[in-house]
Amino acid sequence: MRHVRQLFRWAGVAVAIALLFLAAGQVSSAVSPLMVLRVEGIALGDYHDAATHLAPLSNQVVDDANRDALALPTPTAGGSAPGAGPGPVPTTAPTGSPPPSAILPSAAAGSITGTVQDSQTAVGIANALVALSPGGLSTLTSSNGAFGFPTLPAGTYAVSASAPGYEPGRATVTVTADHNANLNLHLVSTTGGGSVQGVVKGSATGKAVPGAVVTLTPGSMATVTDGTGYYGFASVTAGTYTLTVTAAGYQPYSQTIGVKSGHTDQINVSLTPL
Known part of the structure; x- marks a missing residue:
C-alpha cells in the first residue's frame, strides 16, 4: 500500500512538472521572442533568435519592428537632426576696408602784400602790427613798413594796422585765387608834428x-x-x-x-x- 501511495505522489509531481512546462510554452509563444528594453541606448534582448546575436547589454540600437539597426536621421534642407547641436553660424565674407577718400587738392591760394605808411609823408612805418581777419593772422612790418600774408584762401579780408604814435588804420581787401592783392595802409600821426x-x-x-x-x-x-x-x-x-x-x-x-x-x-x- 505504501508503494502505491509513493507511486501516485511521483505521478502527481510529474503531472505538475508537465503542466508547468506546458504553461511556460504557451507564455513563450504569446510573447515576442525578442524583448527589447532601451535605456539610454542600451538594448537587452532574447538570445533564442540566432539571427539577432545580441550580446548582453549591447550598445547596438535595435528597431522594435524590424530588428534592424536604426540609422541616424539624415538632416534635411532647412532642418537639423533631433538632438543635434546648433549649426554653424553663417558668417559674411569680409568685404575689406573701404578705400580711403581721395584727398582733393586745396583750392588755389592768393596773397596780400603792402606797406604801412605815415599818412602825411608816405614814409613806411617800421614794426607796425598788421592783423588779418578772418584767420587770426598777424605780422610786423619790416624796416620800410612792408608786410605780407602769403597762401590765403580766396575771400574778403579785413586788414588792420597799428603803431605807437599813430591812430589805427583799417581796410578791406578781396583775395582771388592765384593773384596777389596789394594794399597800402596810411596811419595818421597823433604826435602833432x-x-x-x-x-x-x-x-x-x-x-x-x-x-x-x-x-x-x-x-x-x-x-x-x-x-x-x-x-x-x-x-x-x-x-x-x-x-x-x-x-x-x-x-x-x-x-x-x-x-x-x-x-x-x-x-x-x-x-x-x-
Whole structure:
C-alpha cells in the first residue's frame, strides 16, 4: 500500500512538472521572442533568435519592428537632426576696408602784400602790427613798413594796422585765387608834428613865382604856390625831408630840411632863371 501511495505522489509531481512546462510554452509563444528594453541606448534582448546575436547589454540600437539597426536621421534642407547641436553660424565674407577718400587738392591760394605808411609823408612805418581777419593772422612790418600774408584762401579780408604814435588804420581787401592783392595802409600821426611854409621868388627879379610845384619827400606831399608865391605844409611828421621846387622857365631847386614836432619851418626859395 505504501508503494502505491509513493507511486501516485511521483505521478502527481510529474503531472505538475508537465503542466508547468506546458504553461511556460504557451507564455513563450504569446510573447515576442525578442524583448527589447532601451535605456539610454542600451538594448537587452532574447538570445533564442540566432539571427539577432545580441550580446548582453549591447550598445547596438535595435528597431522594435524590424530588428534592424536604426540609422541616424539624415538632416534635411532647412532642418537639423533631433538632438543635434546648433549649426554653424553663417558668417559674411569680409568685404575689406573701404578705400580711403581721395584727398582733393586745396583750392588755389592768393596773397596780400603792402606797406604801412605815415599818412602825411608816405614814409613806411617800421614794426607796425598788421592783423588779418578772418584767420587770426598777424605780422610786423619790416624796416620800410612792408608786410605780407602769403597762401590765403580766396575771400574778403579785413586788414588792420597799428603803431605807437599813430591812430589805427583799417581796410578791406578781396583775395582771388592765384593773384596777389596789394594794399597800402596810411596811419595818421597823433604826435602833432610840425609845419613847413615859405615863398618862392625869382632870383633875378625878386618877384613871386606863382604856380611853382613844391614837394616834400619821402612821402607824397605836394602843393602849388599861389599868386604871391606862398606855399605851406601843415602837420608834417617830425623827420628829415627833401624840399623840391620846380617852375617853368626856372632851374629845379632842392634842399634838405628837418621838421620838428611843434615847430614851423620857414623855407623861402629863390629860383634861377634858365
